[in-house]
Amino acid sequence: MSTSLQRRQFLQTGTAIIALPALESLGFRRFAAAAEQPRPKRLVFLGFGWGVTNDSWYPDTNKPGRDYPLPPGLRPLERHKADFTIVQGLWHRHTANGHYGSTFWLTGANEFGQPGQAFSNTVSVDQVAASHVGAATRFDSLCLDCGEAAGGSGHGPGLSLSWDARGKPLGGPRNPVEAFHKLFARDTTPLEEQQVRLAERKSVLDDALENARELGRRLGKADREKLREYFDGIRDLEAKLARDAKWLGVDRPQPSIAEPKSGLAGVEEIRLMYELLALALETDSTRVITYRQPVSTLVTSLGIKVEAHTMSHYHGHAGEKQEASERRDLAQSELLAGLLDRLKATKEPDGSTLFDHTTVAYGSNIRTGHSLDNCPTLVAGRGAGLRMGEQLVVPKGTPLCNAWLTILKGAGIDVASFGDSTGTLDALVAS
Template sequence: MKNIYFPRRKSLSRRTFLRTAGASLALPYLDAMRPAFSAESEAPQPKRMVGINVDLGFMPERFFPKQSGRDYELSPYLQPLSDLRDDFTVFSGLHHPGTGGLHAADVCFLTGATHPTRPGFKNTLSLDQRIAQEVGHLTRFPSLSLRVGPGSKSLSFTADGVPLPAIERPSDVYRLLFMNGSAEQVQNQMQRLRDGRSLMDQFGDEIQSLQSRVGNADSQRLQQYFDSLRELEKRLEIQEAWSQRSKPKVDAPMPQDNTSPGGLIPKTQMLFDMARLALETDSTRAITVLINEDFNPTVDLPGVNAPHHALTHQSSQQESADELARIETAQMNCLAKLLRELRDVKENGVSLLDQTMVLQGSNIGNAARHDGLNLPVLLAGGGFKHGSHLSFDKKNNEPLANVFVSMLQNMGIEDESFSSSAGTMRGLET
């Protein structure tokens, strides 16, 4: 049974003022002014997002249903989610224009940036970071970037195309989310934050002075840079405030990291568990998980004898297809477990799954031939009207970014476009 946390704070008076000698300042209505159990003016439930990219994809013939609409028959890979049928929508006929079906496109999954293999490629803002721009200040961590597998790749990118480091070890995620430092460590962290903000102020003045001595193009570049510095200053201020507050306590023990090169499934499951705990404690509202198997291990599963990546290129052979199916079914079981556990957590009487959009897909439509069309994509939760297979033209695909716009608007962010999108996704309604 999961712990139930009850509010213990006293509410502020609606007539609270900030007072100083000879003056006073009335405050706007704050959450802290709401009585702990009052039904009056309840705050809206927070919306959240998880974006998962499985970089080797799924065998199309086992992932996609054969029928469209609500009365489709579950495909083999959707069978593990049979009890969640009304909680997810499966899509076919989606792509990211211009990204291709190469493994290098995994970093474009949540950005839609084009031509990732060209020299000088620069990524663009990722979906989770657009969400973090709007709601990241409401939680201790504006976003959380995770990765299954070694390397340095991430799904999260700033507006300048800079990747945010992804955490690989579940134990490191646990420490970040739930372990408080000593008083001295907290004080040192606060001082580092203050020093960082002081440096930003110092360089900001120099940049402003420099802007008056350069041409228009350079001035615009400097302004973008200066805007980034100001955004960093805001984040530093927020981090300093959070550093003085204790982290949430959870019953779950620190996970024991699986260090086996073939530990795809336990590693995925443990990171999914950490993601769930982060959402459950409202530590963040935007999470990404890159499942990176491009380094080609042999997955630790009964009946799997060949390296994972190699199996995707041999899936036309029955024996290889059967081995690959064991891996991909296990991956779908990991997703099903995450969705069930989110469904079982209640937040003010509403399931956490209803408040959390979970997007799982891949940058590859068919790994056997590096096809970037017809990406396997599934969206669960978030309060959408689910239960359908939304099928689009398999040759002239719809932009996957249309789903992103629907997700942004579901978060309360009224963007009309994102990356290659031309609007929201047809048939996906709330």
Template sequence: MALPFLDAMLPHALAAPSTFKSWEKSNLSHPRMICCYVPNGVNIVEWVPQDAGTGYTLSPTLEALKEHRGEFSVLSGLGHPHSEGGHSGADTWLTAAHLKSKPGADYTNTLSADQLAAAKHGRETRYPSLQLGDMSGTGAAGHSHTLSFDINGTPLPTENSPRRLFERLFVAESAGDRAATMKRYAERRSILDDIAADAQTLDRRLGTGDRRKMDEYLSSVRETEKQVERLQSWIDRPKAEVPETGLQLSSQPGNAHDRPMWIDVMLELAYLAFITDTTRVITFEWSREAGGYGGGGENHHELSHHGGDAGMLSKLAVIDKFHLSRLGRFLGMLRSTEEGDGAMLDRTMVLYGSGMNSGKGGEHSPKNLPLLVAGGQKLGLTHGRHLAFDVEKHPPMSNVLLTLVQKMGVEVEAFADSTGTLTGL
């Protein structure tokens, strides 16, 4: 005979709400950037406001962020002109790459915008950037588990476990652990030295095309050498001391009951990484493309293929509002933390959206992407408006990416297919 349902069973059946409390004050004044990605597009009819400018009316979906109205901008009509759309949206969201641009290659990606910012700020933080997602690793080409790609277009792996992420960021290592880590770094350096020597010998016997390929390969080796040097320089520096209080580190991304709590705790860890200056650049893929859940375990991917069905669109809008409610909570934590002459949100830029538009009929288009940008007002961003662009002219989302990396202090005049910074942002 089965036991009756008891209150004591509740934490295992339903995720308990978070008890994490944001810190009162930050003693920093650095620019930061986090890019939050939701897959499968949104119910675009309920998402895009009907009017534009500063006096626009919040759409039914964006009502979930009404308390932050003056702290974010809605962007519509932008897209990735060179993207093929579909379920490769996460692969190209921060790169704007044409994945089949190289003859003879099935997949070729390029540098993501976050890594431009990481290259500048990473010298001053333990981690140049963090990659978070609901599935660890890199995934497959065209169905990426990550938003971040290095200078050679190589995907950077994500972490999906709150417990592992917390230990990586904030749990001190023993002397034995540090010695073992230094040994691993030394072995990596030795292997890289051998590779460089062999490559030099080989290079003298190669033709022009092969030498170009070898240069790309050696560039990747040099980047790896720099990473090892960075890691060695931080090994004896103590990590920030952060208590586990209120952090539900056992939350699981693939458990439908845990889903709201898992998103919350990953954003809490992002907040802690920022406030301790452990990193200044984070990407967070909330779910991979062709996957995902709503707040009650709904099949997000299935609903994105709605075919214009009103019932499915309504359910998709519920998922969209759920996601924005979690984003709103994160913005609230940043806003409530005093920093300098403002709040932590004023120096933290939050890019949120998707790399596809599931459209009015369920098509997976790279045009008119659902996007919003929040925070960063002390960095020069202005908010409280709907910036509406002509969908048919398809202005590049790269203009947004260029704007953000410039606000991060990166001295660059262009990014990917950008035509300039985004007017009005």
């Protein structure tokens, strides 16, 4: 094969190194308290796998607008009713797997869209945002996950809700302890030693790249494509390293909570992850967060004996399964209400609240059972200039990606389209 082709293929990924602010300006950005003007916009995506209870979660579509009665499944959110909007009618037309609640939720990709591949995905909406707004913070994004519990939670393949620009799964902290360490672990080693370590790491990565190049030269085309994942992975680490170098000597913020104990599962785990997520925003450690929430362990922690997937097929059984499904909805709504309380109670340096600058999207690709239409979609927060306090019913078959595009644009991210979007949801935009 020709070496020039080789070089081009590998150089393409070299652009992954993100431009970083100069060190001087970082001095001003060290803590959120030293605020820039205006306040940065934040995005949060919360995904919950196995959908919701059809009859008790969705508001009556015959009553769109502000005066819709809150259905039982959303009642714990009553006090926030003026501050979130439910959108009905959205879906991803390409998804066809009734067990994938999260794999394509933020991407809208066609699993079979790439000929010759049994599976493919594309970049997720949070990562598009991260590539625009991520440069200013320690982490360009934070992809929270629930580890092993994801298996029984109806999420489908993936390591979190997030997929990178190449459509590969992105992982992240899998429990509150890991998240806490990522956000707040303090490096007490002297600065010079940290510099030596960064240099060592640079050399480790250089070496790995060289190894990948050497092997790549000996492989056939398809194998070389596959090896690119390794190559790209190292490139990502290099980009992170460059970022770390810029943040050298800047301490991570002081956490306002103690280190969580390990082994929390279900309700308590989600509650704590929400708290950490709010802390990450509050300290401006990142501005883009996704969280693939556990459902299986949530259900268990509520003392429900029904297995989570079985629960999602409550139709035709009523009784125990439907009750389990409804209790799941209530627990999730309560947790979300708690998060919204937290965001509203957190003051920003300019006197506004975190809620004023944050957009929370909460939902799943699965409606209920194996149904993938009218994906449950709740949007909260005043960070993207969206109309709040309403039930918005859009024409059936409207791409969910239109909602994602609307949120991106609302957060000041200027992209022409996202996924299979056909436009923005103008009715969602506050006039």
